[in-house]
Amino acid sequence: MRTVTQHQQIIADLIRSPAPVPVPLADAAGRVLAADHYAARQLPAFDNSAMDGYAVLAADIATATTELPVQLRVVEDIPAGRGDVPALRPGTAHRIMTGAPMPVGADAVVQVEATDGGVTRVAIWEPRASGTHVRYAGEDVRAGERVLTAGTVLRAPQLGLLAALGDAEVSVLPALRVLVLSTGSELVEPGQPLLPGQIHESNALMLATAIDSAGAHAKRLHFVADEVAEFHAALDSHLADVDLVITSGGVSAGAYEVVKDALTGQGVDFAKVAMQPGMPQGAGVVRGVPVVTLPGNPVSVLVSFEVFVRPALRAAMGYPDTRRPVVRVRLTEPITAPAGKRQFRRGFLDRELGTVRPIGPPGSHFLRWLAAADCLIDIAEDVTTLEAGALVDAWSLD
Numbered sequence: 001m002r003t004v005t006q007h008q009q010i011i012a013d014l015i016r017s018p019a020p021v022p023v024p025l026a027d028a029a030g031r032v033l034a035a036d037h038y039a040a041r042q043l044p045a046f047d048n049s050a051m052d053g054y055a056v057l058a059a060d061i062a063t064a065t066t067e068l069p070v071q072l073r074v075v076e077d078i079p080a081g082r083g084d085v086p087a088l089r090p091g092t093a094h095r096i097m098t099g100a101p102m103p104v105g106a107d108a109v110v111q112v113e114a115t116d117g118g119v120t121r122v123a124i125w126e127p128r129a130s131g132t133h134v135r136y137a138g139e140d141v142r143a144g145e146r147v148l149t150a151g152t153v154l155r156a157p158q159l160g161l162l163a164a165l166g167d168a169e170v171s172v173l174p175a176l177r178v179l180v181l182s183t184g185s186e187l188v189e190p191g192q193p194l195l196p197g198q199i200h201e202s203n204a205l206m207l208a209t210a211i212d213s214a215g216a217h218a219k220r221l222h223f224v225a226d227e228v229a230e231f232h233a234a235l236d237s238h239l240a241d242v243d244l245v246i247t248s249g250g251v252s253a254g255a256y257e258v259v260k261d262a263l264t265g266q267g268v269d270f271a272k273v274a275m276q277p278g279m280p281q282g283a284g285v286v287r288g289v290p291v292v293t294l295p296g297n298p299v300s301v302l303v304s305f306e307v308f309v310r311p312a313l314r315a316a317m318g319y320p321d322t323r324r325p326v327v328r329v330r331l332t333e334p335i336t337a338p339a340g341k342r343q344f345r346r347g348f349l350d351r352e353l354g355t356v357r358p359i360g361p362p363g364s365h366f367l368r369w370l371a372a373a374d375c376l377i378d379i380a381e382d383v384t385t386l387e388a389g390a391l392v393d394a395w396s397l398d
């Protein structure tokens with residue numbers, strides 16, 4: 001049997017990084033920057049006012065007080081966006097708005113609140129030092145400067161910066177495209193009636209949602225009956241436009257194990273991993289495309305995705321955080337675990353108390369308890385009993 005760590009490494013080696021692509025800024029949210037980014041221009045682009053008020057020569061208003069305001073003639077009105085800003089002559093003021101270009105000859109802005117707000121003449125009540133309320137060209141970003149480093153996750157502030165710099169596109173590591181293929185002759189589309197022995201298909205949507213929230217893109221979801229020919233046909237029709245295939249079901253020890261039957265000897269290696277849930281696993285490359293075969297039980301599917309696939313996907317797409325955050329917390333009640341297997345139990349965290357409550361039994365069909373959990377309790381291979389109050393590692397799934 002393989003250890004969890006060994007199989008994690010196999011999946012990590014299997015999933016390759018996508019080639020960087022330029023994308024419009026609007027499509028770049030959440031993606032990883034592929035290369036260091038240099039500013040094409042400076043920010044601010046020109047000296048401009050930080051306030052609504054009056055552009056003045058600081059020396060002209062040095063004596064201003066409430067009792068003895070300095071009176072200046074207002075010569076020009078400069079709203080934001082005005083391009084033809086006349087120079088300021090000493091002894092006069094220009095009314096100016098936030099973001100409007102500073103006139104040559106002015107060296108300070110008095111905000112409107114420190115004046116009477118006059119339109120043709122203005123009474124200024126307070127002096128201002130040279131440079132006050134002026135935003136200087138290039139004081140934020142110099143042209144040619146490196147503003148973002150490769151590997152940065154592009155979120156609102158980074159995209160705001162790129163837009164401010166005038167960039168329309170940015171080179172990112174794109175989402176890996178994943179085909180989700182569930183197997184089982186008992187499976188029926190949700191919403192459709194069930195005949196005896198049938199169940200509603202639930203792994204495909206669950207996996208697709210987990211894939212998307214890992215930053216990848218579940219491109220197609222499918223389920224096929226336990227028929228080797230049908231399985232191959234589904235695979236063949238989609239292999240060309242995906243980077244990874246994830247299957248569920250059909251890999252354990254019984255008969256009618258369609259994934260095993262179809263892919264044994266085709267580049268996929270099936271193995272047992274010392275883990276509960278999720279023991280039967282497989283991985284390989286089929287006709288040039290990496291394939292990860294997960295077991296069919298719903299809890300096994302999601303736990304195996306979390307343990308093996310999610311970290312590998314995130315690493316390939318360049319994310320700095322490939323692992324779920326692990327918190328060290330105390331069990332609220334005792335649990336037992338099988339010898340020789342790494343066990344992942346569902347749990348519910350109380351971060352304030354620093355505790356975790358194990359939720360539901362260990363069986364891998366207890367979907368309702370999976371849905372109630374917010375973490376996986378990670379129990380080492382050699383641990384068989386844990387008392388209430390024992391410290392454990394929990395993977396936070398939020």
Ligand code: AMP
Pocket residue numbers: 182183184186187199200201202203204223248249250251252295296297298
């Ligand atoms: P298998 O690994 O194919 O033997 O499936 C193990 C268990 O998981 C069986 O009870 C299946 O009915 C169930 N199962 C497998 N695939 C799915 C699926 N896509 N949706 C819901 N249950 C499934």
Ligand code: MG
Pocket residue numbers: 183184185226249250296
């Ligand atoms: Mg099956």
